[in-house]
Amino acid sequence: MGHFVGLLASGVAQGAIAALIALGIVLLHQTTGVVNFAQGDLLTLGAYFGVWLVVDHGIATIPAYLIVVALVFGVGVAMERIGYAPLRRQPILAVVISTFALALGLRSLIILWQGNDQKTLPSPFGGRVWHFAGAAIPYQSVLIVAVTGVVLAGLMLMLHRSSIGRQVRALAADRETALLQGIRVTRLSVLMFGLSAALAGLGGVLVAPTLTVSPQLGFTLLLSSFAATVLGGFDRMGATVLAAFGIAIVQQMAAGYVSADYVEAYPYLILLVALVLRPSGLFGEVVRVRY
Amino acid sequence: MSHRRTIAPAVLAALAVGAAAVGCGGDSGSGSGEPIKIAWMGAETGEYATKDRHYAIDLAIADINAKGGIGGRKVEYKAYDGGLTPQQGLTAVKKALADKPAAIVGLSTTAQVKATAPLLKSAGIPTLHVAQSHTLGKSTLNVDNVFRYGPTEAMQTHALTDYIVNNAKPKKVGLLASTDPGSEEAARLLRAGLTAGGVANIVERRVPQTATDLTEAVLAFRGVDATVTWSFPTIDSLFLRQRGQNGLTAPTFGDNSGGSILGGSLNPPAELKGYHYVIACDPDLSQSPEAQAYVAGYKKRYGPSPTNPQLAQGYDAFRVLAAAIEKAGGTDPKALTKALGGVTHQGVCGAYKADGENDLYHSDVIIDAEGGLTGRKLLKTYDGLTSRAG
Amino acid sequence: MSALLEVRGLVVSYGPVDAVRGIDLEVGAGETVALLGANGAGKSSTLRALSGLVKARGEVRFGGADLRRVSPDAIARAGLVHVPEGRMPFRSLTTEENLLVGTVARGGRTAEFALSDVYDLFPPLTKLRRRGSWTLSGGEQQMMATGRGLLAAPRLLLLDEPSLGLAPAVVDTVYAALREVREKISVLVVEQNAGLALGLCERAYVLAAGEIAMSGPAAELADRESLLASYLARESDADHEVHQDERQAG
Numbered sequence: 001m002g003h004f005v006g007l008l009a010s011g012v013a014q015g016a017i018a019a020l021i022a023l024g025i026v027l028l029h030q031t032t033g034v035v036n037f038a039q040g041d042l043l044t045l046g047a048y049f050g051v052w053l054v055v056d057h058g059i060a061t062i063p064a065y066l067i068v069v070a071l072v073f074g075v076g077v078a079m080e081r082i083g084y085a086p087l088r089r090q091p092i093l094a095v096v097i098s099t100f101a102l103a104l105g106l107r108s109l110i111i112l113w114q115g116n117d118q119k120t121l122p123s124p125f126g127g128r129v130w131h132f133a134g135a136a137i138p139y140q141s142v143l144i145v146a147v148t149g150v151v152l153a154g155l156m157l158m159l160h161r162s163s164i165g166r167q168v169r170a171l172a173a174d175r176e177t178a179l180l181q182g183i184r185v186t187r188l189s190v191l192m193f194g195l196s197a198a199l200a201g202l203g204g205v206l207v208a209p210t211l212t213v214s215p216q217l218g219f220t221l222l223l224s225s226f227a228a229t230v231l232g233g234f235d236r237m238g239a240t241v242l243a244a245f246g247i248a249i250v251q252q253m254a255a256g257y258v259s260a261d262y263v264e265a266y267p268y269l270i271l272l273v274a275l276v277l278r279p280s281g282l283f284g285e286v287v288r289v290r291y
Numbered sequence: 292m293s294h295r296r297t298i299a300p301a302v303l304a305a306l307a308v309g310a311a312a313v314g315c316g317g318d319s320g321s322g323s324g325e326p327i328k329i330a331w332m333g334a335e336t337g338e339y340a341t342k343d344r345h346y347a348i349d350l351a352i353a354d355i356n357a358k359g360g361i362g363g364r365k366v367e368y369k370a371y372d373g374g375l376t377p378q379q380g381l382t383a384v385k386k387a388l389a390d391k392p393a394a395i396v397g398l399s400t401t402a403q404v405k406a407t408a409p410l411l412k413s414a415g416i417p418t419l420h421v422a423q424s425h426t427l428g429k430s431t432l433n434v435d436n437v438f439r440y441g442p443t444e445a446m447q448t449h450a451l452t453d454y455i456v457n458n459a460k461p462k463k464v465g466l467l468a469s470t471d472p473g474s475e476e477a478a479r480l481l482r483a484g485l486t487a488g489g490v491a492n493i494v495e496r497r498v499p500q501t502a503t504d505l506t507e508a509v510l511a512f513r514g515v516d517a518t519v520t521w522s523f524p525t526i527d528s529l530f531l532r533q534r535g536q537n538g539l540t541a542p543t544f545g546d547n548s549g550g551s552i553l554g555g556s557l558n559p560p561a562e563l564k565g566y567h568y569v570i571a572c573d574p575d576l577s578q579s580p581e582a583q584a585y586v587a588g589y590k591k592r593y594g595p596s597p598t599n600p601q602l603a604q605g606y607d608a609f610r611v612l613a614a615a616i617e618k619a620g621g622t623d624p625k626a627l628t629k630a631l632g633g634v635t636h637q638g639v640c641g642a643y644k645a646d647g648e649n650d651l652y653h654s655d656v657i658i659d660a661e662g663g664l665t666g667r668k669l670l671k672t673y674d675g676l677t678s679r680a681g
Numbered sequence: 682m683s684a685l686l687e688v689r690g691l692v693v694s695y696g697p698v699d700a701v702r703g704i705d706l707e708v709g710a711g712e713t714v715a716l717l718g719a720n721g722a723g724k725s726s727t728l729r730a731l732s733g734l735v736k737a738r739g740e741v742r743f744g745g746a747d748l749r750r751v752s753p754d755a756i757a758r759a760g761l762v763h764v765p766e767g768r769m770p771f772r773s774l775t776t777e778e779n780l781l782v783g784t785v786a787r788g789g790r791t792a793e794f795a796l797s798d799v800y801d802l803f804p805p806l807t808k809l810r811r812r813g814s815w816t817l818s819g820g821e822q823q824m825m826a827t828g829r830g831l832l833a834a835p836r837l838l839l840l841d842e843p844s845l846g847l848a849p850a851v852v853d854t855v856y857a858a859l860r861e862v863r864e865k866i867s868v869l870v871v872e873q874n875a876g877l878a879l880g881l882c883e884r885a886y887v888l889a890a891g892e893i894a895m896s897g898p899a900a901e902l903a904d905r906e907s908l909l910a911s912y913l914a915r916e917s918d919a920d921h922e923v924h925q926d927e928r929q930a931g
Contacts, residue, residue, distance in 0.1 A: 179752075180764075261497055
């Protein structure tokens with residue numbers, strides 16, 4: 001029992017982080033058509049901002065996390081201005097390639113600022129764990145899941161209950177008609193870049209205490225989030241979140257009960273099988289993207 | 292297998308240095324003749340290019356030149372960006388050879404040494420590398436002028452398993468290694484060493500070096516008498532954390548990532564309880580006069596914090612080379628190669644003397660990490676290890 | 682006094698093909714005007730040029746302001762609201778959410794039609810308000826799209842083929858609503874069905890091969906039935922295909 005619960009808890013925590021990254025990718029892709037490859041490095045940046053605030057400046061956890069989210073939001077906005085706005089009339093592929101360049105640039109800036117050395121961001125709970133059903137679950141993992149849950153709920157509420165949320169969804173559904181309805185597409189693009197960056201930054205500051213902070217941190221996590229994004233059909237937020245949790249949990253269970261070898265290959269195996277069975281994504285219906 | 296990753300807190304990575312030349316040490320003494328040029332192959336850019344990467348070799352150059360250089364000739368080095376990949380290594384070696392150095396020092400990965408070996412063989416320039424695979428020995432590589440100045444993974448795994456079976460005396464061991472070739476090979480040697488030492492039950496787990504969660508392995512290791520890890524600092528650090536969280540209290544033994552873990556304070560003190568690691572050398576804890584002089588010189592130059600143990604062998608490499616040049620009476624490649632094969636040198640880390648495999652170094656130390664960077668203890672020194680201890 | 686919408690020498694080109702070849706057009710305040718023509722005559726291209734979706738040459742003034750170099754969303758917010766051909770629902774939104782998106786372009790203007798007025802105009806939408814808009818029939822989508830346009834408080838409503846592909850009974854509902862709309866709002870309606878449009882509008886322009894072939898009061902044009910029919914029968918589907926290829930970069 002403890003074995004099962006331990007694996008499940010770790011899968012859920014991993015899934016939460018993947019969901020935050022994947023949601024940022026999908027949100028941005030739907031509203032702007034851009035697949036942002038810098039998402040992983042924005043996560044790394046969030047982790048380093050966390051180290052900078054908490055370790056170097058002794059800021060308390062909650063304000064530090066909030067400042068990190070705000071800072072990474074700002075970086076996302078800057079990325080829109082640098083990497084997207086000037087290329088708006090270019091094919092979308094040009095923008096996607098520019099996000100690659102931004103990702104590398106961001107990583108270099110992080111190295112220039114913080115160096116290559118691995119750092120640690122202490123958890124507000126220290127190393128304490130919650131003993132539940134025979135498993136030892138770190139409180140940081142509980143925090144990850146709780147914060148992700150609140151953020152996802154808030155995001156869904158925003159998207160479905162507010163005018164700005166309706167505009168975002170309208171833009172995602174049909175860019176041209178959104179323009180005809182007077183939606184400020186440029187302004188929303190800026191907002192979406194900021195928001196999806198903020199999600200990655202939040203993921204970074206949440207996951208950092210469970211790992212070691214290095215310039216490669218985000219890239220590692222980005223890969224399995226991409227699997228979730230593809231599995232979710234690349235255009236459905238709820239499905240993407242489910243896929244992120246599903247992949248992480250199956251990965252942990254498979255490692256525990258099937259074989260622990262090549263555990264990192266499982267997300268892609270799941271993805272491969274799913275795509276063979278359902279080419280439009282596990283939850284996909286009609287993939288219909290208009291820019 | 293752990294890369295030669297250095298650890299001091301870097302304020303600013305000297306990325307801008309790029310692949311270009313880096314300044315060289317030493318006062319402009321009144322040496323006669325041309326200075327002796329040595330090519331340094333390090334990771335000058337990227338993930339492993341830390342701020343302190345030239346500390347020990349700068350110190351070595353300064354110490355050599357302070358005594359008037361070698362045979363009246365000043366010594367200087369030039370850094371080439373060898374990176375970590377075979378291609379980077381090859382490019383850097385080609386660049387270096389064009390500058391006609393007396394010797395090359397510092398390639399750090401097995402793949403790099405293999406990739407550059409044919410070129411080094413035909414050029415004949417004596418080369419000292421620090422990669423760990425036993426397959427780089429002279430009988431396998433078949434290149435006379437390539438020497439190794441660090442321990443092989445066989446030496447390290449031998450020292451570690453010997454210490455485990457004679458001290459922890461476990462019946463059941465959990466073995467965690469990453470899936471890169473170096474760690475795979477080390478895991479094989481560790482398993483053999485443990486089995487030979489009477490460990491009947493070994494639970495083995497492999498994870499990629501990018502793993503972000505080791506819950507499954509930690510749970511699988513419940514009830515073992517000891518755990519052994521062989522991977523990279525990030526993985527070893529993650530294991531220490533999750534081991535603590537899951538109440539796995541059995542002592543754990545790891546590779547030289549321990550140097551990085553302590554140096555970077557990657558884990559809080561509570562998670563270091565029962566943690567031991569093997570490392571080539573730890574000058575701060577050594578009582579030898581050579582080590583004490585080195586530590587004093589290092590601290591005088593770079594400040595009072597502990598030295599980075601992973602740099603000390605770079606210092607020794609330059610000193611070994613200087614001794615060989617002296618012995619050879621110059622920098623003629625053939626004479627210098629021959630001299631490297633016969634020279635003996637008592638360095639910071641211990642004795643250097645080439646064996647039949649062109650391995651110069653044969654020592655390792657076991658460190659008890661429980662006290663952290665300042666309170667760590669030297670448990671045992673292994674000398675006279677052989678290249679193929681496995 | 683100048684007209685609400687003034688178009689002078691409007692040219693729309695897709696590569697080497699001119700879809701609209703220098704037309705003049707006016708809609709006065711409070712006026713209801715039809716733009717007739719066969720498929721490919723340049724009707725939709727004209728509307729897309731007016732709402733800024735395609736680049737055009739020539740002069741377009743709306744309420745006295747020059748619309749050149751104004752982005753499509755700003756044009757909509759200025760009160761020139763385009764209900765596109767094919768209705769284009771936001772498929773992932775419910776009917777009511779689609780309607781509410783209409784209010785975005787309202788700016789400071791007071792809407793002649795509030796949400797409840799739209800449900801009064803198009804009673805079938807009332808019971809569909811919580812339904813996903815992708816489940817709506819063509820007629821229901823047309824009602825929704827028109828309602829969405831009305832909620833933007835338009836000063837001039839551009840309607841592109843509101844009767845296209847609809848059953849006669851549904852067409853009646855839509856046109857009954859439009860007759861109420863024209864009492865309060867200026868309308869420019871593009872139609873292939875000349876009879877319907879001429880019944881609704883005061884004046885009409887007939888477009889053929891990208892040029893104005895006829896124009897005048899609706900009653901006058903209706904009398905010249907055979908000539909009108911000859912213009913409306915010609916042309917091909919070219920215009921239709923061309924503008925589908927045009928990608929709007931926004």
